[in-house]
Amino acid sequence: MTSPEKIRSVPRLGLRGRLIAAFATGALVLSVSMGAIAYYTTRHFLITDRQSAALHQAYANAALLRNALAANVPHIDLQVTSLDSGAGSVSLLNDNGQWFSTSLAVGKNSIPLALRQSVGSLHVATQTSVINDAPAFSVGVPLPSQQAAYYLVYDLSDLQHTLRVLLTALGAAAAATTLLGAGLGLIASRRTMRPLAEVSLAAVAIAQGDLETRLPGHRGDADLEGLTNSFNTMVDQLQERLERDARFTSDVSHELRSPLTTMAATLGVLESRRDELSEQGKQALDLMSADIRRFARLVEDLLEISRSDAGASDMIYDTVTIGELVERSLHASTRLNDNFPPPTLFIDPSVRSVRLMVDKRRFERIMGNLIENAANYAGGATRVSATLSHDALHLELRVCDEGPGISLVERDRIFERFYRGDISGQREGNEGSGLGLALVADNVARHGGTVRVEQGPNAKGSDFVVMIPLHREIEDADET
Numbered sequence: 001m002t003s004p005e006k007i008r009s010v011p012r013l014g015l016r017g018r019l020i021a022a023f024a025t026g027a028l029v030l031s032v033s034m035g036a037i038a039y040y041t042t043r044h045f046l047i048t049d050r051q052s053a054a055l056h057q058a059y060a061n062a063a064l065l066r067n068a069l070a071a072n073v074p075h076i077d078l079q080v081t082s083l084d085s086g087a088g089s090v091s092l093l094n095d096n097g098q099w100f101s102t103s104l105a106v107g108k109n110s111i112p113l114a115l116r117q118s119v120g121s122l123h124v125a126t127q128t129s130v131i132n133d134a135p136a137f138s139v140g141v142p143l144p145s146q147q148a149a150y151y152l153v154y155d156l157s158d159l160q161h162t163l164r165v166l167l168t169a170l171g172a173a174a175a176a177t178t179l180l181g182a183g184l185g186l187i188a189s190r191r192t193m194r195p196l197a198e199v200s201l202a203a204v205a206i207a208q209g210d211l212e213t214r215l216p217g218h219r220g221d222a223d224l225e226g227l228t229n230s231f232n233t234m235v236d237q238l239q240e241r242l243e244r245d246a247r248f249t250s251d252v253s254h255e256l257r258s259p260l261t262t263m264a265a266t267l268g269v270l271e272s273r274r275d276e277l278s279e280q281g282k283q284a285l286d287l288m289s290a291d292i293r294r295f296a297r298l299v300e301d302l303l304e305i306s307r308s309d310a311g312a313s314d315m316i317y318d319t320v321t322i323g324e325l326v327e328r329s330l331h332a333s334t335r336l337n338d339n340f341p342p343p344t345l346f347i348d349p350s351v352r353s354v355r356l357m358v359d360k361r362r363f364e365r366i367m368g369n370l371i372e373n374a375a376n377y378a379g380g381a382t383r384v385s386a387t388l389s390h391d392a393l394h395l396e397l398r399v400c401d402e403g404p405g406i407s408l409v410e411r412d413r414i415f416e417r418f419y420r421g422d423i424s425g426q427r428e429g430n431e432g433s434g435l436g437l438a439l440v441a442d443n444v445a446r447h448g449g450t451v452r453v454e455q456g457p458n459a460k461g462s463d464f465v466v467m468i469p470l471h472r473e474i475e476d477a478d479e480t
């Protein structure tokens with residue numbers, strides 16, 4: 001299977017980012033289009049309003065001037081000045097090529113040429129242009145009977161200002177709406193993402209071995225209910241399958257036990273009569289007894305590990321002092337591996353009389369397997385120590401040897417089931433099954449602790465470090 005991530009090389013926004021972006025973009029598009037409609041409608045309305053007002057005014061003024069010119073009123077310039085042309089506007093009269101204006105700043109040349117030409121050809125004309133850096137609307141009305149023309153230059157700067165303020169306000173509203181949209185997106189994404197976060201947490205818990213984890217129901221939500229149901233069904237099936245597998249291994253090992261006991265008993269009989277056997281018979285007997293011991297050991301280990309997988313192994317807790325616990329279990333282990341001198345033992349006085357709640361049999365198994373491995377692969381353990389960890393919360397148990405050590409690549413793998421290192425093949429008569437350290441890890445985990453291997457001091461040998469919490473709530477004490 002190729003995951004979609006592998007196909008896509010361009011980094012993409014996460015789900016939450018995309019939701020927020022969608023909300024923000026929606027708000028932006030909506031507010032900008034509403035704003036644009038509002039702006040252009042208002043603008044159109046205001047401008048046409050102004051233009052028609054200007055046109056009316058121009059017609060009225062032109063009529064007044066025509067009458068004045070017809071009546072040959074003296075001081076026609078005063079007539080022009082007395083015209084009502086509206087605030088900020090300018091009236092101009094072209095009387096036979098002579099120009100009169102109500103403003104010094106606006107004269108003949110301020111009127112756009114095209115407008116003057118249209119009026120010259122006896123048409124009423126209008127034009128919007130920029131006069132003295134301000135927008136203006138000019139109207140020209142020819143007065144042919146008097147060989148004159150009237151112009152009204154209407155100032156539009158206040159209108160421009162109004163429209164600018166409107167545009168700024170609409171822009172600010174659009175920005176605020178976009179932010180609001182993004183905020184809503186954030187809230188919506190939190191709500192939408194919550195079930196996904198639940199799935200992810202549940203998956204992590206399951207991956208860490210808590211197979212009882214299920215997703216809470218989402219009643220009434222058809223979309224989520226489907227997801228929840230299929231997730232929970234998947235975990236149900238997974239759990240069932242794991243339990244079935246574990247039960248199978250456990251049952252098989254159990255079934256193998258009784259024939260094995262018979263075989264061991266038969267072997268005992270044969271061994272008691274060893275002297276009666278021929279040389280060849282003795283060799284065959286030795287081979288067989290080694291194999292049966294190995295087989296018995298494998299079945300025992302397998303049974304133990306599979307029972308714990310099936311959740312069937314009980315923990316039998318006792319409260320003991322650390323000093324007593326370590327001494328006893330070390331004694332039991334070295335007795336079984338007596339072809340090497342016993343390791344030196346150091347128990348930190350600060351932990352010696354600390355009481356610990358442990359399953360003694362399992363603790364002995366931890367110590368026993370580590371001591372046995374040291375005997376098998378490293379010329380025997382050289383030192384065992386029990387101290388308080390750096391964080392002062394754990395018992396730190398170290399089993400050290402000065403053997404060949406364990407390569408970096410193997411340091412994690414040796415705790416896997418059935419993993420046997422290269423070194424194990426070189427030992428003759430070694431009864432290992434590759435389950436020893438897996439059992440150590442399992443038993444340590446049952447006490448809430450961890451186990452790891454380090455390189456020994458001066459790069460010699462290996463140190464197996466077991467950390468067991470000193471204070472722990474025991475939830476599974478009554479497990480069956």
Ligand SMILES: Nc1ncnc2c1ncn2[C@@H]1O[C@H](COP(=O)(O)OP(=O)(O)O)[C@@H](O)[C@H]1O
Binds near residue numbers: 376422
């Ligand atoms: N003290 C040690 N020194 C070197 N190698 C070790 C030591 N203890 C364990 N190993 C390696 O780890 C492997 C796994 O150990 P274990 O799980 O006890 O299985 P087994 O002893 O049955 O082989 C061994 O096969 C060996 O290669």
Ligand SMILES: [Mg+2]
Binds near residue numbers: 369373432433435
């Ligand atoms: Mg072993």
